[in-house]
Amino acid sequence: MKDLSHMLPASRNRSQPRANRPLPLSGIDYSESHRKPQVLGKLVIAVIITAVCILILKQSPSFSGPSKFSRHEPGVTHVLVTGGAGYIGSHAALRLLKDNYRVTIVDNLSRGNLGAIRILQQLFPEPGRLQFIYADLGDAVVVNKIFAKNAFDAVMHFAAVAYVGESTLEPLRYYHNITSNTLVILEAMAAHGVKTLIYSSTCATYGEPEKMPITEVTPQHPINPYGKAKKMAEDIILDFSKGSDMAVMILRYFNAIGSDPEGRLGEAPRPELREHGRISGACFDAALGIIPGLKVKGTDYPTSDGTCIRDYIDVTDLVDAHVKSLDKARPSKVGIYNVGTGKGRSVKEFVEACKKATGVSIRVDYLERRPGDYAEVYSDPSKINRELNWSARRTDLQESLSIAWRWQKSHLNGYESASVVAL
Numbered sequence: 001m002k003d004l005s006h007m008l009p010a011s012r013n014r015s016q017p018r019a020n021r022p023l024p025l026s027g028i029d030y031s032e033s034h035r036k037p038q039v040l041g042k043l044v045i046a047v048i049i050t051a052v053c054i055l056i057l058k059q060s061p062s063f064s065g066p067s068k069f070s071r072h073e074p075g076v077t078h079v080l081v082t083g084g085a086g087y088i089g090s091h092a093a094l095r096l097l098k099d100n101y102r103v104t105i106v107d108n109l110s111r112g113n114l115g116a117i118r119i120l121q122q123l124f125p126e127p128g129r130l131q132f133i134y135a136d137l138g139d140a141v142v143v144n145k146i147f148a149k150n151a152f153d154a155v156m157h158f159a160a161v162a163y164v165g166e167s168t169l170e171p172l173r174y175y176h177n178i179t180s181n182t183l184v185i186l187e188a189m190a191a192h193g194v195k196t197l198i199y200s201s202t203c204a205t206y207g208e209p210e211k212m213p214i215t216e217v218t219p220q221h222p223i224n225p226y227g228k229a230k231k232m233a234e235d236i237i238l239d240f241s242k243g244s245d246m247a248v249m250i251l252r253y254f255n256a257i258g259s260d261p262e263g264r265l266g267e268a269p270r271p272e273l274r275e276h277g278r279i280s281g282a283c284f285d286a287a288l289g290i291i292p293g294l295k296v297k298g299t300d301y302p303t304s305d306g307t308c309i310r311d312y313i314d315v316t317d318l319v320d321a322h323v324k325s326l327d328k329a330r331p332s333k334v335g336i337y338n339v340g341t342g343k344g345r346s347v348k349e350f351v352e353a354c355k356k357a358t359g360v361s362i363r364v365d366y367l368e369r370r371p372g373d374y375a376e377v378y379s380d381p382s383k384i385n386r387e388l389n390w391s392a393r394r395t396d397l398q399e400s401l402s403i404a405w406r407w408q409k410s411h412l413n414g415y416e417s418a419s420v421v422a423l
């Protein structure tokens, strides 16, 4: 945190000299009595000026004054979770809170759910544990104020638009949202001395590599605006951290699935974005009869069964990778890790697992390819296994989908129907 306290004595000094100048020692200064009001007046003015300066500094984004969320409790790490109302961000916030971190969530609720925040608040009502700030990361002034009022120890930056298909239709939205919000966060971190960043990146930054599995040194050639924008954000972060004492972890997620095994949180995409939705949401929507059937997009890929291959990683394992990254983040070091199981599964395999998990014979329609899709991606997670001692634990696709299905069935309207916190 940037210390501006040195500015206060300086301004006070500037207002002091004449008022504090020692009186002449020769003889009785008869003017003393009539000079007193003058001196007092100057003192009052000096005090007013100092008070005004302090007020201005407090309003200013660079003031590092404490708030109730400051580092009051020694040893308790305060993490800013951007996008904490979203699917992965809310699961990360839950895990951090369970592990005794203090959490501030910033979310503009454009894609996330207030219902997820409410559940976290019910679970962690103690003052000072969880703070929710409804704000847009595009607003640099507001973001600066948030940093000024809170002494964050680390940032987990989840907030972003994240649908591959949508990114091909609305590229500017994706480039803007992903790069400029990251810039605002980095600038605020620099201005307020926050040195640790865990960044949510994606396997989409690799595009369609020639060799599988994908390692962290596999060349990145993204093929859709989502992947390209995430690669740009990675580059911005890497350039920014070069030669600094920043501790940076970039996590390249493969395909997140599943939900909290205790049924408190789930995946609740916006109904209006259904057409861009991910395979997991589409499968559940089809099983629930919300949509007539699942559309498998593309059956002529050069894969074993003609459908795309992805590496599905359970969200609880994914957030575990974040906590381990936070723990292992070190000043002046950048860590880049793939977060996946290391196993590729086709869309057809996914659909079969989903049918078993839901017990519903989902109707499947086969369609053309979706623009922006790549045939096959799956990770080599050996670097994260080795360096962070992390490995995926819930690797049974059907098990992850069964857990997520339980939440879906009990939340037919997403978080809107969540009147009870299931423990």
Ligand SMILES: O=c1ccn([C@@H]2O[C@H](COP(=O)(O)OP(=O)(O)O[C@H]3OC[C@@H](O)[C@H](O)[C@H]3O)[C@@H](O)[C@H]2O)c(=O)[nH]1
Pocket: 162, 163, 164, 165, 201, 202, 203, 204, 253, 254, 255, 256, 276, 277, 278, 279, 280, 282, 294, 295, 296, 297, 298, 308, 309, 310, 347, 370, 373
């Ligand atoms: O309704 C659908 C949805 C998806 N699919 C297919 O399922 C596969 C997976 O698609 P998803 O949209 O679930 O996921 P994607 O692989 O495109 O990207 C996902 O994983 C990486 C993350 O970083 C992205 O944020 C996330 O969207 C693709 O082949 C897609 O074409 C369908 O066949 N039907």
